[in-house]
Amino acid sequence: MSNGKITVRRVAELAGVSPATVSRVSRGSTHVDPVLRERVLRVIEEHGYKPSHFGRALAERRHGALGLVFPGLSGPYFAELIQGFEVQALETGDSVLVLASHSRDDTDATVIDLAGRVDGMAIHGGTVSDAALEKLCGMVRVVVMAGDTGPAHASVRVDNSSMRGLTRHLLVDHGYRRLAFVGNPDGSTDVTVRWEAFLAAHKTARRKPPKEPVRVGLQQSDGVIAAKQLLDGDEPPEAVVCANDETALGVMIGAMGRGLKVPDDIAITGFDDMPMASLVNPDLTTVRQPVRELATTTARLLADRSPDPAGAVLLPTEIVLRGSCGCRDGGGG
Amino acid sequence: MSNGKITVRRVAELAGVSPATVSRVSRGSTHVDPVLRERVLRVIEEHGYKPSHFGRALAERRHGALGLVFPGLSGPYFAELIQGFEVQALETGDSVLVLASHSRDDTDATVIDLAGRVDGMAIHGGTVSDAALEKLCGMVRVVVMAGDTGPAHASVRVDNSSMRGLTRHLLVDHGYRRLAFVGNPDGSTDVTVRWEAFLAAHKTARRKPPKEPVRVGLQQSDGVIAAKQLLDGDEPPEAVVCANDETALGVMIGAMGRGLKVPDDIAITGFDDMPMASLVNPDLTTVRQPVRELATTTARLLADRSPDPAGAVLLPTEIVLRGSCGCRDGGGG
DNA sequence: TTGTAGGCGTTATCAA
DNA sequence: TTGATAACGCCTACAA
Secondary structure: OOOOOOOHHHHHHHHOOOHHHHHHHHOOOOOOOHHHHHHHHHHHHHHOOOOOHHHHHHHHOOOOEEEEEOOOOOOHHHHHHHHHHHHHHHHOOOEEEEEOOOOOOOOOHHHHHHHOOOOEEEEEOOOOOHHHHHHHHOOOEEEEEOOOOOOOOEEEEEOOOHHHHHHHHHHHHOOOOOEEEEOOOOOOHHHHHHHHHHHHHHHHOOOOOOOOOEOOOOOHHHHHHHHHHHHOOOOOOOEEEEOOHHHHHHHHHHHHHOOOOOOOOOEEEOOEOOHHHHOOOOOOEEEEOOHHHHHHHHHHHHHOOOOOOOOEEEEOOEEEOOHHHOOOOOOOO | OOOOOOOHHHHHHHHOOOHHHHHHHHOOOOOOOHHHHHHHHHHHHHHOOOOOHHHHHHHHOOOOEEEEEOOOOOOHHHHHHHHHHHHHHHHOOOEEEEEOOOOOOOOOHHHHHHHOOOOEEEEEOOOOOHHHHHHHHOOOEEEEEOOOOOOOOEEEEEOOOHHHHHHHHHHHHOOOOOEEEEOOOOOOHHHHHHHHHHHHHHHHOOOOOOOOOEOOOOOHHHHHHHHHHHHOOOOOOOEEEEOOHHHHHHHHHHHHHOOOOOOOOOEEEOOEOOHHHHOOOOOOEEEEOOHHHHHHHHHHHHHOOOOOOOOEEEEOOEEEOOHHHOOOOOOOO
16 A cells, blocks of 8 residues: 555656646646546545645635633533534534633743644633733734634624523512522633623512622532522522533532422523523523524634624523423422 | 844844854853853844744744644533643643634644644544545654544544443442433543443443434533433433533433433433533532643653653543432432 | 746755 | 754645
8 A cells, every 4th residue: 555655746647647636636726627627536445635725724724623622620501512513514514722721821932833834713702811812913813712803813602681581580480589690700701791680680670689690600500609608608508500401400400419399499591592491390591592503603714714803693592491490390309 | 112123133133143053052061162052042132033943843844833633512521621731732842733713624724734834733532534544654752642542643532431320320339220311422532432432341241232322512502402202201310420510511401301310310411521421410420531631741741852752551431420420319409 | 828037934954 | 052954734826
């Protein structure tokens, strides 16, 4: 078997044409004599010629790769994010370079370095300092996902204001008194905005919000930890509003582990509408957000070759009322 | 601000030296006159010169990148895998290209293409056909993680045989009669081996195993689905052995949602020992596997420049007995 | 339509 | 130690 050392020149030689012609054929250029094309194609096939990314990248000054930077969290949200992004990138022939272990306090050097190896970068809200972001923008096209555009070229995010309606629902429709919020507003832009919407709903309803959110991460285990803090305290809340479904599930597990009934003893809501939300008992009241679209839109913006990408895209969300807020009294294991 | 168009030649010019010297300095080569080095460094600093990955890659014939291929699953396991891999890769200055949306029935073309953009690839067991794997091996160094070496250059996996001891524990120490297995042996090498170990333990104990596993995926929602199938049937099992912690949690949620008590009414075990395992009530009996080490070892093997990497690395695992199998009767919410 | 020649930015080789 | 010079593999004017 021929090893990968076969080059344009060699193919040209074997096919009795010039390297230029091979290049044209290999990239499906028009304007090539069918006979020659056929001859070249056969040699390519026969010897398994693959244009070198090295040479191509250098000549075209294009990496054919997109970067994806986010805080290394587990869970359905990020899995969906990666996959959506990747599928879209593949669509345009781009590869995906990920930086999943990046937290804001890391040195920015890593992400700057990444910028030198890609044609565009997607930065998840809250993972990179504004200073670094600005530097990045001077190097490649940058799209912020789930965050403010800031110095970036564009941004794509979901409409977190649904959290306001959801909170109002709890406050007004159900008449719950003491609400708690689980999630760290400093952790990500999404949580910041959701916490603000939570506060705003209280204000509109002329009700006093909790002084502080329960500052934990976004994983299921964080929800369990929050439940411990919330339910073992003096005044447990009547309803717990969680920054995402995972923590909501965690809180629910914690509550049930204490023998509490949801929603009778305590109401719980999430955000995302991931698969588990409709599978638990009671099923989870939440806000549905189009995670996949968030990812694909971002990738599309990045791959777009037009001079300037759209400014800020806002994706719609939808409140999904189910059992865990008390809207149905079926189930309640 | 100077745009990124500054090259070696330009720096050389500005510093009054040759491009070769700039190259030597930029790469920290020894044998450079301190005076010149200083002069060059200042110019580099001043103009923000960054060696182009294009040029460097072509000249060194080295991408400076590693590929990571796995089935796009969510959950702590894969999150840990990515991060561990990435951290180790960063250690050697490599970037990480991921292919997370690859399922076995995809065209192999995608993964073959990836091979042309990296110096080495980590393939998660059960994601690529043997034919494709063989082809890949002719292009780059390939290490299989959590799977058989096969045609690959090396493999790293964990010792799944602990599943045998765990099953024996359920069968003999606890004396459970009917056990069920949740997980699809065809889905991944790990599950294949765990199912086989489950069967082997039955054989050794001279007990009849279930005819079939409950063939579901590895996510929490799959566990809920399995619970439905298992618990709503005629003869619910006395103990459910799950292929991983996530599905175990799902089964537990399903069981509790039906008002069943764990482990009194039904025992449940997992595999992984992820954070949630010790947080639920009752806490989860499981097998601890070193996921991070799995990832870092793989990355290290890939980055290793020595002629041939080690053959097959086997990482140890450890049975962790907790409440969900019936070993402690505290808790049991 | 095809071929020739030069350039993309860096590193490697070999004299000096 | 330093500096010309030649790859590295491909693409793309430009000329034929």
